[in-house]
Amino acid sequence: MEKGKRHISLKDLAQELGVSISTVSRALNNHPDISPNVTRKVQKLAAEMNYSPNPLAMGLLKQATRMIGVIVPDLVTHFYSSIISGIEHIAEEKGYYILIASSNESLKKEIKAVENLMKTRVEGLIVCLSQETKTYEHFDRLINNHIPLVFFDRVCRIDKVPSVVVDNVDAAQKITSHFCKNGFQRIAYIAGPDHLNISQQRTQGYLSGLKKCGLEFRSELLVKCNMSTLDATKVTAALLELSIRPDAIFGINDTVAFAAMKEIKRRGLRIPEDVALVGFTDEFHSTVVDPALTSITHPTFEIGQEAARLFFSRIENPDAEPIQKVLKTKLVIRKSSVR
Amino acid sequence: MEKGKRHISLKDLAQELGVSISTVSRALNNHPDISPNVTRKVQKLAAEMNYSPNPLAMGLLKQATRMIGVIVPDLVTHFYSSIISGIEHIAEEKGYYILIASSNESLKKEIKAVENLMKTRVEGLIVCLSQETKTYEHFDRLINNHIPLVFFDRVCRIDKVPSVVVDNVDAAQKITSHFCKNGFQRIAYIAGPDHLNISQQRTQGYLSGLKKCGLEFRSELLVKCNMSTLDATKVTAALLELSIRPDAIFGINDTVAFAAMKEIKRRGLRIPEDVALVGFTDEFHSTVVDPALTSITHPTFEIGQEAARLFFSRIENPDAEPIQKVLKTKLVIRKSSVR
DNA sequence: AACCTTTGCGCAAACCTTTGCACTATTTTA
DNA sequence: TAAAATAGTGCAAAGGTTTGCGCAAAGGTT
Known part of the structure; x- marks a missing residue:
């Protein structure tokens, strides 16, 4: 079969059967005008020759x-x-x-x-x-x-x-409350760029979560990164070098949290004993890291x-x-x- | 702007300029037949009105x-x-x-x-x-x-x-040799279904790798799974319960290897001290599990x-x-x- | 002055489908 | 028996693009 004749058209069917294109079209669409006899013949041939309407032509016609x-x-x-x-x-x-x-x-x-x-x-x-x-x-x-x-x-x-x-405010609040309930006091948050709605909302949830738990907001515990592994590692390092370091960190997403995890481990600190950690997004590998990462599942x-x-x-x-x-x-x- | 007139066509341009559609088409395609003057005008208007050829029409025409x-x-x-x-x-x-x-x-x-x-x-x-x-x-x-x-x-x-x-035979050989060089003797392989070329080839590499290292093939160390986490866990358990258990396992892919890792850990065995483990495919999270998983990177x-x-x-x-x-x-x- | 070439452009077909309208037989109705 | 209704089809247009061919006007050649 040569190029350009890979698909058969109404025309082909019409020629084969000796009827007009419009008859074929109507027959295939079960138009009542066409006699049952012809309709049957057309549909049979179409099935045999494995006809399917050309979506390009349809698209052109229907503008869809x-x-x-x-x-x-x-x-x-x-x-x-x-x-x-x-x-x-x-x-x-x-x-x-x-x-x-x-x-x-x-x-x-x-x-x-x-x-x-x-x-x-x-x-x-x-x-x-x-x-x-x-x-x-x-x-x-x-x-x-x-x-x-x-x-x-x-x-x-x-x-x-x-x-x-997703309800980011609520989610970030959940995390903060969870930390608080488990006795953590110095909760840090690694945020993303300001113009992203998700970053803003999670920050908001973080803040209101702190307030709800009666914890004071400390500006040095709220840091930003561009969400790359590299940058996340850097800001984690900075957090860990604070004169009083945080006892809990949550990252704006799991990528950030994984980076933080590596950095924490690299410094010989234990998770969660020295620093607790929570991610966001619940990528598949959350369960496979050690320790398994608490996270927010997104549906x-x-x-x-x-x-x-x-x-x-x-x-x-x-x-x-x-x-x-x-x-x-x-x-x-x-x-x-x-x- | 009402529905159905979201895109402008050659016809629109032609009407606007008072020339024929074919002239517009040729002008846009820089056909030498069209005077520079007209060509310029057409191209200018096309740019202004943000014309782009309709791929449906082109598709129909060119059958592409x-x-x-x-x-x-x-x-x-x-x-x-x-x-x-x-x-x-x-x-x-x-x-x-x-x-x-x-x-x-x-x-x-x-x-x-x-x-x-x-x-x-x-x-x-x-x-x-x-x-x-x-x-x-x-x-x-x-x-x-x-x-x-x-x-x-x-x-x-x-x-x-x-x-x-990818060269699966070579890759599986590499793994086997690597195990061997590191002193492992009872090397197990968790394969996939037989009809998959990748599974067959890796098995072949496993076997020839053993031979090259002078290790004997033991049929109880070559097991199959359907590549699901569940099944992989099951066959890993079986391997670990052998009277003499393997000291090294490699899985047909990382999913299998991760499942194996969990099962090994669950039984209180240490990796790599009690059982060494290697994966295949090098999914991102290989680096993030503990211990980090040796694997074959696919390009x-x-x-x-x-x-x-x-x-x-x-x-x-x-x-x-x-x-x-x-x-x-x-x-x-x-x-x-x-x- | 009569003819030929070039330049610049338009017509219409083709790609494939749907659908309003027109047309021809046949059947029904008055 | 003539008129009207009905059934079953075909024609042609539309949707957007390219392109072979035809055509007119302009310029050039003897």
């Missing part, structure tokens, strides 16, 4: 590609791949495909990804902002043209764009599913008020934070 | 969608997501997008994925077989029609289909890149002899296997 663009900071973190899994799950049910692009945490690549995906005529976008993203003009065209758009986890423009997030698969559901409600009704879906997290207590 | 279907056993394992990253990297350079489907290690879902992706008119497929896949008829249509197809890691039909794999990103490259050479020349690309692995020695 049945594709969703998904932009994530990276593809390799379990958190994102699991969310993508959730999105895919719902998309598949609806007969949609997803086109994935990763921003690599770069604003520039994110902008490019938005452009490219729009060029491919996806019907809309589901996005988790890159770490660098502080300006949002690249989403204006979508918003103004009412093209479905959904943010998750790292979000913006929540007045205009539906989003799904990643559900986040993906919810995002996809919001997306489809957007497809159906592009002008409804955008809503924000807040999912609850769970604190999973393991050895790293209990003595 | 610039999309690649990718099927992986799952999306959430680092191994696969990293390979996907590699594929995406090359695809992006070529202006291609990838459509991802996961088989969830199920043959049925894999067959469905092949069907669905073909229906969406991807130009070809890059596939890692599911664990269940022992029959390959679902690829026949692609092979017979010369539709580009590339396998990686878990492969079949290598006489017909280009593939990229995952390169595997993805190579697979994509093979794919594109297939696009250009669908009838060339299929080649198999074999990539080398590296043994990364950590604490779990050295005493």
Whole structure:
């Protein structure tokens, strides 16, 4: 079989049967106008020749590609791949495909990804902002043209764009309370960049958690990092070198917590005896490190599913008020934070 | 802006400028027939109105969608997501997008994925077989029609289909030799299902490694599992309960090795003093477990890149002899296997 | 002055599908 | 028996793009 004839079309069927293309089309769609006789013949041949409608032609006609663009900071973190899994799950049910692009945490690549995906005529976008993203003009065209758009986890423009997030304030409070209940007094928090909603909210939860436990806030125990392993190691070192060092640390995510764990161990300190540790996101390997890491589980698969559901409600009704879906997290207590 | 007019077309430009559609098309493609004057005007307006050609129309015309279907056993394992990253990297350079489907290690879902992706008119497929896949008829249509197809890691039909794999025999030999050099005598191997090329090859490397070191093969030390955590735990337990237990174990992949690690620890045995342990695949968390896990690093990103490259050479020349690309692995020695 | 070449552009087909409308037989109704 | 209704099909347009071919006007050659 030569190139360019890999798929058969209505035309092929029509020729074979000696009827017109429109008859074939109608027969396949069970249009009542077509005689049962012809309908049967057409459907039989179509099945035999393994016909399937050309989505390009349909797309052109209906102006709908049945594709969703998904932009994530990276593809390799379990958190994102699991969310993508959730999105895919719902998309598949609806007969949609997803086109994935990763921003690599770069604003520039994110902008490019938005452009490219729009060029491919996806019907809309589901996005988790890159770490660098502080300006949002690249989403204006979508918003103004009412093209479905959904943010998750790292979000913006929540007045205009539906989003799904976890209750970060609550989660950070849970951690702080947990430390407090277990007798820790000097609780440190390694935060992320200020412009990220997740970082802000977790900080807020940390602060209100302290207050609730009657602990005083000490500014030297609240430090920031850019969420890289390297930077996290550095700020952990700084924490451990304080004249009075913290007896408990929680990191904005597990990557940060793992880095902290290594640094703590490297200095010959014991977890949780000398310093307790809690992470955030509950990556798979939390259970496999020693000691097992207490962490906040994210309902990643559900986040993906919810995002996809919001997306489809957007497809159906592009002008409804955008809503924000807040999912609850769970604190999973393991050895790293209990003595 | 109302629905259905989100993108502007050649027609819009033509109308605006009072020329024909074909003139606009040619002007945008810098066709010499069009006067510089008109060309300039057209290109200016196109830029202003932010025109981009409709890929659906192009696809219809050229019978090319610039999309690649990718099927992986799952999306959430680092191994696969990293390979996907590699594929995406090359695809992006070529202006291609990838459509991802996961088989969830199920043959049925894999067959469905092949069907669905073909229906969406991807130009070809890059596939890692599911664990269940022992029959390959679902690829026949692609092979017979010369539709580009590339396998990686878990492969079949290598006489017909280009593939990229790692040198599993060599890798397993490296592990066995490493154990031997460190004085371990009773080396056990937890294999996977027989029909997987990777499992077979690693077994072969294990055997030849033993021979090279002058160690005798003992059938009770070669066990199989279905690569799930549960099953791996079970067979590890069996190994540890042998009248003379192994002093070293290597698992077919890191998931298996982690399961083994937990079981060994649970029984109060020390690693590597009582039992040494080596994994395969070098997932990220190898470094974070305690003791850090010796493992074979896979050049995952390169595997993805190579697979994509093979794919594109297939696009250009669908009838060339299929080649198999074999990539080398590296043994990364950590604490779990050295005493 | 009569013819040929070049320049610059438009027409229409092709890719594939759906669907409103028109058309031809056949059957029903008055 | 003539008129009207019905059943079963085909035509053509639309959606966006490229491209072979045709065509007109302008310029150049004897």
